[in-house]
Amino acid sequence: MSENILGMRQISKEFTGVKALASVNFKVKKGEIHCLVGENGAGKSTLMKVLSGVYPYGTYEGDIVFEGAVQQFHKITDSVKAGIVIIYQELALFPDLTVYENIFAGNEVKRGKLVDWNRTIVNAKDMLRKVKLNINPETLVKDLGVGKQQLVEIAKALSKDVKLLILDEPTAALNEDDSENLLQLLRELKTQGITCIMISHKLKEVISIADSATVLRDGQTICTLDGSKGEITENAIIKHMVGREINDIYPKRPNPSIGEDVLELRNWSAFDPQLGRHVAKNVNFHVRKGEIVGIAGLMGSGRTELALSIFGNPKAYKLQGELVLEGVPRKFAHTSDAIGAGIAYVTEDRKGNGLFLAQDIKSNITAAHLRGISTSGVINDNEEVKIASEYKNSMHIKAPSVIQLVGKLSGGNQQKVSLGKWLFVGPKLLILDEPTRGIDVGAKFEIYTIMNKLISEGMSIIMISSELGEVLGMSDRVYVMAEGEIKGELSIAEADQEKIMQLATQ
């Protein structure tokens, strides 16, 4: 067989106490298309960032051998010089510049000290021909569709004499035609001797294009499958992706007493005018009183967007379909309407859009329901301290007092503040978006316990989660989302890791 163009040996990478990669071995043969698969957080992107010098030499352990020599990339330009180019899922193009300016951005065609724009345009035309993109190089990038922008990125990579091209979920935002077009181009580049690593969640794509596929799980290499031996099958990949033992412990709860529908969505769609596509498509689902409904799926599958479209639509999507809350069709003009109707949403990004980090615990807990501690617009400080202290004690928020700044708390305690803020609103329906992301096992268990207590009191919970163990351990029912659509509904009895992953990777 042909020689290896790349060997990554015993790569380990740690982020302040969390091991993202543990002795990963990863080999890529010259001239092949090699797919990298794994769940969210398995370490795929981290591995590629190590390879491309985003995490410079010295911040990780292990060796990178590229074209037979051990490499030390201190910055991204080092890896580019060696011929390794990475294209991220969020494209790194300048929307207001022309196609030719983008292709040669940072790699300008010069005559002396000045840019030679004429030659730039001529060269850009060459590159566009190579990626079979028939457009005027003077077009602005923002006027192109996502599919064509992706091709411009590849043209940009080709202009740098790329030997190893890395694509991070290149088809995630593309429609089927554009995806097929892109895969076809990758096959052609292969015949021209360009090696390609592709991260993908769509297994059909992986099966159709990969010469080999490596599965990562929890920061470790699980196996490398060889396409020429027919090893790359959907079942094999899923089995290796989810093979983890579920040994997290979930608190038991008494048999749930599930009641009437609290929320029902009928043919619900949300169109994002900024992205120019649907983030949720034709969703039908319902949540009953006293149950936890899990929404599983991979990142970017539209789960958060769906939740926001229910919760007063803060991103101003164009909505279609019907939202029925306790039997009454409702339309919310603002998040405050949704909150008033009894819906609460605990965000996945507590630091980004959940908490007021520069404010204290009590102000955060009361922020969404100041009416509860004020009379005619004047805040009753004593009442606020009393209520905040109650939440602090009942939720075991570890802090000297409720006037501690939230920015100084640990992730788990911040999450409890975030949850406490929404419990103070007194919702009927609680939407939890990744409720335990980035917090330690002890705090996780406490949050699960709180969830069980809430549903026993008659609340309904929608739990969005990327952790399969959590979905299986906590839900009464599971919906699986992919590409903005509900791909399936599973009762907790029939749900297992393989079934969920199968639906999520369609």
Added chain:
Amino acid sequence: MELNRKPEAVTAGTPAGFFQEARTLIKENIREYGMYIALFVIMITFTIMTDGLFMSSRNISNLLDATGYIAVLAVGMTLVIVIRQIDLSVGFAAGFLGAIAAILLTQAGVSMYITIPIILVLGAVLGLINGVLIAKIGIPSFVATLAGMLVFRGALLQITEKTGTIIIKDEHFNAIGNGFIPSIVEVNGLHLLSLVLGLLCIVLYVLSEISTRRNKLKYEFEVISKPIFALKLVFVSAIIAYITWILAQYNGFSWTVVIMLLVVVVYHFLTTRTVLGRHIYAVGSNPEAAHLSGINVKKITYIVFGSMGMLAALSGILFTSRLQSATTTAGTLFELDAIAAAYIGGVSSAGGVGKVTGAIIGAIVMASLSSGMNLLGVGISYQYMIRGGVLAAAVIFDVMTRKKRG
């Protein structure tokens, strides 16, 4: 109270413990105390350099009156900066509205008691227009209010073009910027009502501090130890008493000072004790989280700019009344003085941080610098450079202390 004694009280009795606590207290609150220390140092320095002239009754009275129209702008500007915006239009808005007031009072013969509400409402409406341009249409506040600045400047020139400076003869109106509150009785040449007001301020201050401390103890929050607390009360009371004493020796409290104090008290209450205040700081510290908490970010923007417009109107009234006339250049650079005062007062352009009381201190710092340098006969060219340097130093100090603690 005795039951709730915190462990620190044990060491606080000894002198060593006292100094240690004082040191940590200053270290932790260096940003806030720094401002007061700077003001103190500036005042002492000028007093020494002018052989006490700086601290004379007349000068302090003038200084505070000259601060008034900038201080009210700085209060509004602090809230604007807290919600991560800026308003460049307030200077000429003040000038323009002051001129309208002058026209109403002189040419239209409207009574001052009707003129003032009209001007304040007009100011609020102009501010609201800024708010709509920014929040609803999405124009960056820098550009929207820059446009407003040009428009108001033109409007001011337009209405004062024919007449030039409009002289106001209404004594009641002119008293706002030049007059003093009635004394009722003079005791040994001292202004009695001012003394009573000063005393009232001290009593209110001491009572509110004690009740806050008692509340904190009730919830077992950390409080400063008794000796330090007592020292703080005595110190602040002494400063209020001293200023009152100085003013009472001259003409007592001016109407400008009373209005300034009222604005501070109202806005301090609004920002620290009301739902609206909470919403303003929430929008400033994380607009997205505020929106997701059900707070109407647009509405808050309208309110903050509306209040800014109203305070610009008040500033215009104070300035016009002080000059007893509306001039063609009234309001020039007010906005930048107000922004400088707000930054010296500790507001952060990152949003969500800044106090109304800080803005007033910032305005007094700037006014003290001008006043002191005028007394010393420092040329205007150097004055600008020195004030620029002080502004830069204040912000550098702010950034450094924040970094250290962060």
